[in-house]
Amino acid sequence: MASRVLTVASLCAIVQLTGCAVFRNYDSELQQTNQHLSSGNVDAALALLEKNNKGEDKDLLYYFEKGELLRSKGDLAASQQAWHQADNVVFKWEESVKLDTGKYLAQFGSYLANDKVRRYEGYDYEKVMLSTQMALNLLALNDFDAARTEIKKTHEREAVIAELRDKEYLKREEDAEKEGIKTEYKDLQGYPVAALDAPEVIGLKNSYQSAFSHYLSGYVYEALGERGLAAPGYRKAAELRPNTPLLEQALLDLDKPAAKNSDSDVLIVVQSGLAPARDSIRVPLPLPISGNLVITPLSFPIIKEDTSTPRFSQIGLDHSTLELTALNSTTAMSRRALRDDMPGIILRTSVRAISRGVAQKQLNDSNPLAGLAVGIASAVVEGADTRTWRTLPDDTQVVRVRMSQGEHTLSLPSNLGGTRVNVKIDRPYQVVTLRVIGSQVYAGGPAIQVIPNTTVQAVASLK
Amino acid sequence: MFARFSILAVVVALASGCANNSPVLGGKNIGYGDSKAVELVTNEFGSTDLQMIAESMTRSLAQSGILQGRPVVQVYDVKNKTSEYIDTREITTSIKTQLMKSGTARFASDNTQMQSQVDQLKLQNQSGLYKKNTVAKTGNMIAAKYRLEGSISSIVKRSSDYKDVFYKFSLQLIDVESGLAEWMDEKEIRKTTER
Numbered sequence: 001m002a003s004r005v006l007t008v009a010s011l012c013a014i015v016q017l018t019g020c021a022v023f024r025n026y027d028s029e030l031q032q033t034n035q036h037l038s039s040g041n042v043d044a045a046l047a048l049l050e051k052n053n054k055g056e057d058k059d060l061l062y063y064f065e066k067g068e069l070l071r072s073k074g075d076l077a078a079s080q081q082a083w084h085q086a087d088n089v090v091f092k093w094e095e096s097v098k099l100d101t102g103k104y105l106a107q108f109g110s111y112l113a114n115d116k117v118r119r120y121e122g123y124d125y126e127k128v129m130l131s132t133q134m135a136l137n138l139l140a141l142n143d144f145d146a147a148r149t150e151i152k153k154t155h156e157r158e159a160v161i162a163e164l165r166d167k168e169y170l171k172r173e174e175d176a177e178k179e180g181i182k183t184e185y186k187d188l189q190g191y192p193v194a195a196l197d198a199p200e201v202i203g204l205k206n207s208y209q210s211a212f213s214h215y216l217s218g219y220v221y222e223a224l225g226e227r228g229l230a231a232p233g234y235r236k237a238a239e240l241r242p243n244t245p246l247l248e249q250a251l252l253d254l255d256k257p258a259a260k261n262s263d264s265d266v267l268i269v270v271q272s273g274l275a276p277a278r279d280s281i282r283v284p285l286p287l288p289i290s291g292n293l294v295i296t297p298l299s300f301p302i303i304k305e306d307t308s309t310p311r312f313s314q315i316g317l318d319h320s321t322l323e324l325t326a327l328n329s330t331t332a333m334s335r336r337a338l339r340d341d342m343p344g345i346i347l348r349t350s351v352r353a354i355s356r357g358v359a360q361k362q363l364n365d366s367n368p369l370a371g372l373a374v375g376i377a378s379a380v381v382e383g384a385d386t387r388t389w390r391t392l393p394d395d396t397q398v399v400r401v402r403m404s405q406g407e408h409t410l411s412l413p414s415n416l417g418g419t420r421v422n423v424k425i426d427r428p429y430q431v432v433t434l435r436v437i438g439s440q441v442y443a444g445g446p447a448i449q450v451i452p453n454t455t456v457q458a459v460a461s462l463k
Numbered sequence: 464m465f466a467r468f469s470i471l472a473v474v475v476a477l478a479s480g481c482a483n484n485s486p487v488l489g490g491k492n493i494g495y496g497d498s499k500a501v502e503l504v505t506n507e508f509g510s511t512d513l514q515m516i517a518e519s520m521t522r523s524l525a526q527s528g529i530l531q532g533r534p535v536v537q538v539y540d541v542k543n544k545t546s547e548y549i550d551t552r553e554i555t556t557s558i559k560t561q562l563m564k565s566g567t568a569r570f571a572s573d574n575t576q577m578q579s580q581v582d583q584l585k586l587q588n589q590s591g592l593y594k595k596n597t598v599a600k601t602g603n604m605i606a607a608k609y610r611l612e613g614s615i616s617s618i619v620k621r622s623s624d625y626k627d628v629f630y631k632f633s634l635q636l637i638d639v640e641s642g643l644a645e646w647m648d649e650k651e652i653r654k655t656t657e658r
Contacts, residue, residue: 228543228551
């Protein structure tokens with residue numbers, strides 16, 4: 001009787017302790033949201049997001065996704081508002097890291113809590129992309145001064161992250177040595193190692209520096225006449241993506257005197273696809289538990305690439321075709337983030353499994369039923385953290401052109417539905433942003449107007 | 464009676480002192496620091512580097528003897544050849560401010576201010592909004608005798624234990640008419656961090 005009470009009590013306690021965060025399936029939640037987005041129904045996507053986040057205390061992810069959805073809807077003011085909330089969360093994180101890096105690392109490296117029950121604090125690349133996306137929103141409204149603030153924040157944030165990661169990797173190496181965990185991700189049987197070792201992942205300097213962010217900062221500083229600050233922007237972008245003619249040309253052009261004609265210097269930014277999902281995979285690992293090597297199945301995250309949008313590398317402008325240059329891939333950054341985090345994840349997961357295994361063995365010896373209950377509960381709890389900013393664009397490609405002021409038409413490749421977009425150019429420097437998901441095209445800003453596909457077809461059939 | 468009163472006055476004066484007695488609101492962890500304090504938070508370009516460069520350049524230029532009779536100087540952007548976001552315009556602004564305060568030179572509108580200057584002249588002369596005798600006449604702007612330009616470059620080296628950054632800032636003053644460099648100086652800064 002006593003043992004039954006104990007079993008029920010321990011099950012209840014586990015359920016209480018783990019809360020909803022554990023049982024929340026972020027992947028399936030966002031799959032539906034993204035389906036609405038791909039079919040052009042932004043309002044339904046927003047409604048679903050609200051339905052899934054009914055609590056008072058909204059987390060960083062909610063604001064990330066909401067900002068991006070509102071941006072697709074064309075409500076840039078509301079999008080900025082949501083992202084400001086996200087930015088506040090990131091700012092607090094940044095402050096806590098700056099104030100006491102050691103304490104932060106000790107908390108983060110804690111072996112007690114599973115990664116997915118932690119409060120979501122965002123991946124480094126998400127923090128960098130947040131202020132980049134905010135800058136794009138402001139540039140869509142031609143507010144270069146406010147965009148400059150976001151750009152400056154991006155590189156200051158990058159510096160904080162760089163210093164933190166330097167310290168973290170050093171601490172992790174020391175910890176792994178202390179705990180005697182020597183497993184590397186390459187040793188995980190059945191884990192898709194090739195995806196983490198792909199050339200585009202290894203080619204990145206780290207997971208958080210984006211060539212696009214730096215190129216954009218170069219462009220904004222140049223537009224504001226600050227060449228001394230534009231140069232490092234282009235230079236950093238070129239360092240991050242070597243042998244990219246667009247970046248090298250930008251640096252060369254900076255030294256040339258400004259063109260005398262009234263043409264505008266236009267940066268066309270095409271953001272396509274969706275950020276990859278994170279899933280959980282179980283890999284058996286031999287762990288030393290109470291003196292014996294026990295094969296224990298452990299959960300590790302994997303990256304699932306989004307396939308909603310076919311890749312393309314050209315865009316039509318009036319009667320000509322422009323080649324796009326890819327400057328950012330969220331999939332590659334996300335894989336790189338996981339690749340860099342893997343040693344820490346393996347260390348934390350293994351240490352937790354060992355201590356759990358020892359505790360369970362003791363419980364099994366004294367009370368087999370309660371031991372079983374704890375075993376089942378921990379199997380439910382143990383899963384990799386699958387939360388990540390999912391509505392973030394995957395690829396960011398750009399092309400920079402000089403064009404006359406007035407109306408122009410951009411057209412997307414026919415395999416994406418051949419959507420045409422009217423653009424009004426009226427500034428000496430102007431950023432034109434398009435968001436492509438599946439065959440849907442979302443205009444970023446009031447100067448851009450997507451021509452509904454039905455009209456395009458009607459015109460085509462008239463001809 | 465008078466003696467007592469004066470002693471009291473002296474005591475009150477001593478007690479109150481010259482300290483700034485404005486009340487302080489809030490924040491235990493927030494405080495004002497000395498803006499001239501040596502900053503060694505990270506080894507990236509920082510406030511102390513900016514101040515050091517500006518001071519050394521101003522001193523060198525002011526003592527060179529070139530700037531006789533407060534000549535007009537046009538300041539150009541300092542070329543940033545590093546990969547760091549260094550606001551080089553802030554360095555030249557500091558140099559400009561210090562030279563201006565010491566009365567050694569006068570400065571013509573630089574590239575960024577030129578547009579506002581031209582706009583203002585146009586507005587005054589073409590809009591018909593202003594009283595005639597207060598309108599600034601065109602054709603009276605003073606041309607620069609010298610132009611000031613420079614560059615900043617860096618060499619960064621890292622090993623697993625050290626990070627070494629070397630900055631070199633150089634500035635030159637060129638006579639616009641002759642094209643001759645009349646003055647030149649450079650400031651070198653080395654910063655090393657042990658991990």
